[in-house]
Amino acid sequence: MEGRREGARLELVCPAGTPAALRAAVEAGADCVYCGFRDETNARNFPGLNFSPEELAESIDYAHERGARVLVAINTFPRAGAEEIWHRAVDTAAQLRADAVILADMGLLAYTAERHPDLRRHLSVQAAAANAQAIEFYVEAFGVRRVVLPRVLTVQEIAAINAAVSCETEVFVFGGLCVMAEGRCALSSYATGKSPNMHGVCSPASHVRYQEEDGELVSRLGNFTIDRVPAGEPAPYPTLCKGCFSAGGKRGHVFEDPVSLDAATLLPQLAEAGVTALKIEGRQRSRSYTQAVVASFRRAVDAQAEGRAIPAGELRRLSEGQTTTAGAYRKTWR
Amino acid sequence: MTQLTLGPLLFNWPAERWSDFYARIADEAPLDRVCLGEVVCSKRLPFYADRIPEAIERLQRGGKTVVLSSLALVTLAREQRLCADLAAGEDFDVEINDLTMLAHLAADRDFAVGPLVNVYNEGTLAFLASRGARHVCLPPELPLASVATLAAAGKTRGIATEVWAFGRLPLAISGRCYHARVHGLAKDSCQFVCGEDPDGLPVETLDGEDFLAINGVQTLSFAYAGLLGDIEVLEAAGVAALRLSPQDCDMVAVARLFRETLDGRLAPEAAQEALAGDLPEIVFANGFIAGRPGAEAAGHGWSAA
Numbered sequence: 001m002e003g004r005r006e007g008a009r010l011e012l013v014c015p016a017g018t019p020a021a022l023r024a025a026v027e028a029g030a031d032c033v034y035c036g037f038r039d040e041t042n043a044r045n046f047p048g049l050n051f052s053p054e055e056l057a058e059s060i061d062y063a064h065e066r067g068a069r070v071l072v073a074i075n076t077f078p079r080a081g082a083e084e085i086w087h088r089a090v091d092t093a094a095q096l097r098a099d100a101v102i103l104a105d106m107g108l109l110a111y112t113a114e115r116h117p118d119l120r121r122h123l124s125v126q127a128a129a130a131n132a133q134a135i136e137f138y139v140e141a142f143g144v145r146r147v148v149l150p151r152v153l154t155v156q157e158i159a160a161i162n163a164a165v166s167c168e169t170e171v172f173v174f175g176g177l178c179v180m181a182e183g184r185c186a187l188s189s190y191a192t193g194k195s196p197n198m199h200g201v202c203s204p205a206s207h208v209r210y211q212e213e214d215g216e217l218v219s220r221l222g223n224f225t226i227d228r229v230p231a232g233e234p235a236p237y238p239t240l241c242k243g244c245f246s247a248g249g250k251r252g253h254v255f256e257d258p259v260s261l262d263a264a265t266l267l268p269q270l271a272e273a274g275v276t277a278l279k280i281e282g283r284q285r286s287r288s289y290t291q292a293v294v295a296s297f298r299r300a301v302d303a304q305a306e307g308r309a310i311p312a313g314e315l316r317r318l319s320e321g322q323t324t325t326a327g328a329y330r331k332t333w334r
Numbered sequence: 335m336t337q338l339t340l341g342p343l344l345f346n347w348p349a350e351r352w353s354d355f356y357a358r359i360a361d362e363a364p365l366d367r368v369c370l371g372e373v374v375c376s377k378r379l380p381f382y383a384d385r386i387p388e389a390i391e392r393l394q395r396g397g398k399t400v401v402l403s404s405l406a407l408v409t410l411a412r413e414q415r416l417c418a419d420l421a422a423g424e425d426f427d428v429e430i431n432d433l434t435m436l437a438h439l440a441a442d443r444d445f446a447v448g449p450l451v452n453v454y455n456e457g458t459l460a461f462l463a464s465r466g467a468r469h470v471c472l473p474p475e476l477p478l479a480s481v482a483t484l485a486a487a488g489k490t491r492g493i494a495t496e497v498w499a500f501g502r503l504p505l506a507i508s509g510r511c512y513h514a515r516v517h518g519l520a521k522d523s524c525q526f527v528c529g530e531d532p533d534g535l536p537v538e539t540l541d542g543e544d545f546l547a548i549n550g551v552q553t554l555s556f557a558y559a560g561l562l563g564d565i566e567v568l569e570a571a572g573v574a575a576l577r578l579s580p581q582d583c584d585m586v587a588v589a590r591l592f593r594e595t596l597d598g599r600l601a602p603e604a605a606q607e608a609l610a611g612d613l614p615e616i617v618f619a620n621g622f623i624a625g626r627p628g629a630e631a632a633g634h635g636w637s638a639a
Contacts, residue, residue, distance in 0.1 A: 077455065077458075078457065079454065079480065080454060080456060080479070080484050081456075081479065083456060105458055106457070106458045106461045106462070107457020107461055108457060111457055127452075128407075129433070130432075131409055132414075133408075133434045134433050134434040136437055137437040138433075140437075141436075141461075152407065152409065160411075179508055180506035181508060184407075184450060184452070186503070186506065186628065189627070190503070190546075190621075190622075190627065190628035191628075192627055197473075198454065222629070223543070223627070223629065224543055224545055224629075225539040225540050225543065227540070246537070246542075247516050247537045248516045248535055254512060254516060254548065255512060331522070333509075333510060334510045334511060334520060334522065
């Protein structure tokens with residue numbers, strides 16, 4: 001049983017889209033920072049984001065000198081005929097002494113387990129391992145040491161998983177919220193030809209257009225209208241699954257409201273459920289955002305570990321659309 | 335000879351109709367393989383579970399290979415037991431739609447892999463082959479170049495490669511039930527409202543564009559995949575089987591059109607036109623295979639471009 005040690009402090013895993021954000025996260029109290037290479041090998045393949053091998057080398061040194069760890073996300077699904085690109089990414093992460101790689105693809109997990117047995121392997125949320133048996137399969141087949149749980153589970157289900165698996169678990173606590181099982185969604189691909197699994201992007205800005213029509217601001221993704229708001233009102237970014245549509249004669253957010261996840265108040269329950277690490281989403285966010293969110297969660301984690309009340313709601317202003325949800329962690333979400 | 339597979343029925347049809355559908359498929363449809371079982375929502379299974387043995391028997395009498403499909407998203411203890419039971423039964427081929435099944439299948443057991451398992455590259459194909467995979471239906475979003483590479487890699491490892499060729503494309507699966515949400519209900523008290531929509535509930539954009547279709551926890555494309563016109567390209571790519579996904583239409587006629595085209599008795603383009611003529615309300619798309627947005631219809635000749 002490798003699960004969280006009884007009474008151990010929850011580990012804080014923080015996003016870094018740039019070397020500057022990585023430094024900010026470490027300074028603000030991150031235990032771990034996760035990041036990716038500047039290419040299609042990671043699931044936040046956005047323009048202007050991510051790390052060259054040289055930047056990663058420097059950043060890993062920076063983090064290690066300050067007692068923080070660096071996890072490298074190589075969590076898209078390698079393209080047939082071009083697996084080499086993903087293999088090289090894993091080789092580079094190993095060579096630069098990354099503390100772990102975060103992987104989703106079975107072929108890439110097999111490659112890493114064989115070529116770099118000592119490189120710690122975390123299972124990305126993109127692998128969508130949603131129950132104890134699926135997780136144990138990854139542990140047994142590829143020596144996975146930690147699994148990032150899909151955002152489709154309740155706290156009770158997470159507790160049951162932790163009681164049954166022989167690896168650590170990590171859960172998302174703040175930031176963007178996929179309502180679909182991650183790694184199993186081709187919605188973006190259907191509208192734009194670009195997908196999270198293949199290209200590391202969802203609802204990419206390159207395919208977004210805003211236009212004013214009849215006093216409304218229309219946001220379109222590819223050839224589809226994702227939302228319409230009265231001109232002058234703030235228009236949420238047209239992420240496909242947060243769009244406003246019409247179904248069964250009803251107009252509304254069919255899949256999810258433009259909310260983001262904030263599970264800060266659930267920290268005691270997540271700790272009780274045996275979770276090892278808390279993950280903050282947002283590698284695409286600014287350095288100042290990263291700094292503020294990490295510092296706030298540092299306070300929350302420390303408060304939880306010391307048995308004090310969790311400061312609630314202080315991050316709300318940083319959330320998309322100004323509203324937050326505890327998502328699937330509460331059963332009523334379903 | 336390229337095979338035809340009937341995928342599992344994804345929608346919530348009344349039990350009587352479920353039985354009638356498979357009876358007619360068994361007796362009349364020119365199909366090689368038929369996948370049966372609940373892939374989308376475990377709450378639906380009790381309505382027709384007791385009818386499955388009879389359907390299997392009739393399909394086998396009709397000369398079809400029967401394949402039992404597993405659930406796509408497995409979270410509840412009850413769902414984990416369903417997977418264990420499916421793996422334990424040794425009389426039928428099994429198609430896995432979630433890797434939970436690999437925890438249960440005996441090491442020497444051959445199996446098929448459904449389109450909801452992420453098989454994007456040769457490394458994954460090789461790993462699955464080593465675990466006993468013999469037939470893989472690829473994720474629908476893959477472009478032709480990937481399909482061709484995987485079909486070639488599959489051949490060297492004894493895996494038949496299948497492509498999603500007809501029916502609404504499975505685009506996403508969630509912990510949340512969208513049918514329930516649209517009706518102001520929650521998943522646990524859903525009243526099985528998904529049963530009102532035998533082809534899924536269409537989702538339109540605010541500008542009235544046809545976009546998606548919801549099916550309980552699953553989201554599908556509004557357009558149907560329609561790869562009849564692409565059959566020659568797919569065969570040249572080494573594809574071994576085509577998947578037809580049941581919709582609320584004459585699936586026997588659909589299967590016949592595909593079979594006749596594969597047998598060279600109908601020209602692919604003429605066949606796709608005939609299909610469109612039989613189903614005038616339906617929008618067809620082949621954007622994914624053409625390496626374009628999945629919703630697009632790439633038209634004839636895209637593969638030469």
